[in-house]
Amino acid sequence: MGNLCSTLRSQLPLEYIKGKRSIPDHMKEAVNYIKKLQKNIDELSIKRDELKRNSNSSDLSSGDGDGSSSHSSTVTNCVTVLPCLGGVKVVFSSGSDDERLQLSRVMEVLLEEGLNVVSCFSTKVREKLLHTVQSEVKDFSRFDPSELQRKLNHVVMGS
Structure with a gap:
């Protein structure tokens, strides 16, 4: 169990373990770090979806959907x-x-x-x-x- 806790601690950024010595503190900070990473993933997913929507709407306005490719350079x-x-x-x-x-x-x-x-x-x-x-x-x-x-x-x- 000690080896597993040590491995977990080694995966955390320094600001999450700074000054904390007990295993429960490290576990709590690991949970906080995972929550932060999940929030970042959610925010990036939203941005990705917005970019996809913007890309799709520009494709529709360019006439890509009607088989016409002659207008793609003038979009x-x-x-x-x-x-x-x-x-x-x-x-x-x-x-x-x-x-x-x-x-x-x-x-x-x-x-x-x-x-x-x-x-x-x-x-x-x-x-x-x-x-x-x-x-x-x-x-x-x-x-x-x-x-x-x-x-x-x-x-x-x-x-």
């Missing part, structure tokens, strides 16, 4: 700016030949707005690329997410 893509810990997450899709140019322009706007880009990744969904850029906000008092979304929509739709 306007919208940008979603989502708050996240310490900053914002920008999500947009591109389906035209200049998706790298769109991504570059989005990065330029983020830097102009004084944001620090933390991560950027792209995923191919059907024939489109779904770009996700996470940025840190330096000064929240001077930051307007709706204005950023307006500027980014203009950049992506104007490309």
Whole structure:
């Protein structure tokens, strides 16, 4: 039993075992950690479902459902700016030949707005690329997410 408790304790992040010495304390913190992980999973599932809905609605508006593929390169893509810990997450899709140019322009706007880009990744969904850029906000008092979304929509739709 002691070995199992030791193994459990080794799996917990330091902030959950800091200063706690008894096995019941470690068990309680393990439960708290599992609850936190479950909450994170639930939040990410909701975000995933929203992105799927947004992706599906843009597919419907592009005419993908009627067998017509000639319009896929002229579809306007919208940008979603989502708050996240310490900053914002920008999500947009591109389906035209200049998706790298769109991504570059989005990065330029983020830097102009004084944001620090933390991560950027792209995923191919059907024939489109779904770009996700996470940025840190330096000064929240001077930051307007709706204005950023307006500027980014203009950049992506104007490309």
